[in-house]
Amino acid sequence: MVSRPHGGKLVDRVVKGPRRDHLLEEAKELKSIELSESLVADLMNIAHGVYSPLEGFLIQEDYISVIHEMRLSNDVPWTIPIILDVNPEEIIDLKEGDDVALKYGGSVVALMRIEEIYGWDKKEYCQLVFKTVSKEHPGVVRTMGRKELLIGGTIDLLNEVPEPFENVRLWPKETRVLFRERGWRTVVGFQTRNVPHLGHEYVQKAALTFVDGLFVNPLVGWKKPGDFKDEVIVKAYEALINHYYPKDSVVFSVLRMEMRYAGPREAIHHAIVRKNFGCTHFIVGRDHAGVGNFYGPYEAWDIFSEFPDLGITPLFIREAFYCRRCGGMVNAKICPHTDEFRVRISGTKLREMIRRKQKPPETMMRPEVAEVVLSFDNPFVT
Amino acid sequence: MNGEEGSARRGRYTTVSIPVTLYNRIKELIKDTGFTSVSQFVTYVLREVVSSMEAEKLESEVISEEDRRRIIEKLKRLGYL
Numbered sequence: 388m389v390s391r392p393h394g395g396k397l398v399d400r401v402v403k404g405p406r407r408d409h410l411l412e413e414a415k416e417l418k419s420i421e422l423s424e425s426l427v428a429d430l431m432n433i434a435h436g437v438y439s440p441l442e443g444f445l446i447q448e449d450y451i452s453v454i455h456e457m458r459l460s461n462d463v464p465w466t467i468p469i470i471l472d473v474n475p476e477e478i479i480d481l482k483e484g485d486d487v488a489l490k491y492g493g494s495v496v497a498l499m500r501i502e503e504i505y506g507w508d509k510k511e512y513c514q515l516v517f518k519t520v521s522k523e524h525p526g527v528v529r530t531m532g533r534k535e536l537l538i539g540g541t542i543d544l545l546n547e548v549p550e551p552f553e554n555v556r557l558w559p560k561e562t563r564v565l566f567r568e569r570g571w572r573t574v575v576g577f578q579t580r581n582v583p584h585l586g587h588e589y590v591q592k593a594a595l596t597f598v599d600g601l602f603v604n605p606l607v608g609w610k611k612p613g614d615f616k617d618e619v620i621v622k623a624y625e626a627l628i629n630h631y632y633p634k635d636s637v638v639f640s641v642l643r644m645e646m647r648y649a650g651p652r653e654a655i656h657h658a659i660v661r662k663n664f665g666c667t668h669f670i671v672g673r674d675h676a677g678v679g680n681f682y683g684p685y686e687a688w689d690i691f692s693e694f695p696d697l698g699i700t701p702l703f704i705r706e707a708f709y710c711r712r713c714g715g716m717v718n719a720k721i722c723p724h725t726d727e728f729r730v731r732i733s734g735t736k737l738r739e740m741i742r743r744k745q746k747p748p749e750t751m752m753r754p755e756v757a758e759v760v761l762s763f764d765n766p767f768v769t
Numbered sequence: 770m771n772g773e774e775g776s777a778r779r780g781r782y783t784t785v786s787i788p789v790t791l792y793n794r795i796k797e798l799i800k801d802t803g804f805t806s807v808s809q810f811v812t813y814v815l816r817e818v819v820s821s822m823e824a825e826k827l828e829s830e831v832i833s834e835e836d837r838r839r840i841i842e843k844l845k846r847l848g849y850l
Binding site for chain 2: 696698
């Protein structure tokens with residue numbers, strides 16, 4: 388049995404059939420709000436159950452509970468506020484209780500029933516969610532640049548938004564059917580925003596040894612400059628899986644969701660989301676979802692002890708390195724040798740090599756993966 | 770039904786009663802464990818127990834037969850099955 392959806396019910400706010408036609412007609416008469424790329428991704432994730440049990444953008448009671456208690460107002464664990472920000476001039480003539488059309492690229496994608504319009508303290512948000520208000524933190528910069536008001540309420544998705552990676556994008560309902568069809572009872576989820584190196588492969592395969600299936604689920608969408616572009620991550624993983632993974636034991640699918648770089652809080656969020664896809668286990672890396680030195684290397688492990696009711700088992704797998712004496716990928720717990728034999732895989736060093744068009748050694752990255760990454764003129768977000 | 774069970778409480782915290790002897794045992798137990806109060810310990814333990822009881826109570830998620838067939842077709846088309 389794959390994992391139960393978070394909060395007990397897999398949300399489905401995708402409207403079909405005659406009701407959709409009726410609501411689309413109704414939307415023509417309504418005021419509208421234009422969504423950004425990240426907001427429309429959140430909207431789609433709500434509608435398709437990725438954010439179960441959320442049925443819409445947070446109302447104030449939930450918002451306050453999430454930032455202060457890391458739980459929704461009904462006590463269900465939730466650590467990252469899913470909010471819709473607007474400027475006052477965008478909602479002139481709109482009030483609580485009204486319906487509003489949500490648009491993307493000028494076209495209606497959803498209807499929202501406005502339950503609440505409320506202000507928010509962005510600095511407080513940053514301090515509580517990111518543990519800092521430093522302008523060096525990309526999540527802080529992004530949050531401080533958001534609009535002044537929040538609107539909360541349930542949504543109904545009327546039109547799907549085209550996805551460039553449609554062929555490798557599955558929703559929770561689909562992965563749940565897929566895992567069942569494959570006969571998997573235990574599934575480990577892997578979150579990433581990077582191209583895979585040997586360290587990633589090691590932790591994934593170490594985890595897969597003990598469960599039925601591996602769900603590799605990289606994020607696509609907004610990332611900070613210097614991170615890898617979405618298409619590079621997708622192509623690199625396809626190369627790795629084609630050459631080095633047993634096909635029947637792995638599912639690769641992208642998730643369009645913005646990186647927040649909120650470290651420990653985001654690690655919990657990532658685990659909840661994978662639970663909704665049906666995962667029973669989740670790999671939590673060293674400095675998971677961290678950036679710079681804002682979080683301690685194992686803070687994202689410690690926070691899980693505050694959530695005995697999370698409903699997904701975190702797997703804390705130590706950072707891997709290549710040991711010349713052991714002759715393979717190992718970690719500090721299982722390798723007795725000293726630093727002189729250890730080849731550590733630094734993401735920064737790998738990026739520098741790739742920037743110089745230099746092929747990383749096979750003790751760091753599979754040659755097939757390196758070739759894919761190097762085939763891009765500029766594989767990095769600018 | 771008495772007042773305690775009659776309606777949902779509002780606000781952040783409420784009081785429940787436990788035997789003093791149990792309170793004392795917990796107080797002793799949590800020394801040097803990271804739990805800073807008996808209330809914090811009781812909340813932690815109850816959340817764990819309640820969530821596992823809720824999970825047992827939940828009915829299996831329902832995906833209609835039509836949805837399942839449609840999804841399997843899509844998974845086959847994309848090469849997942």
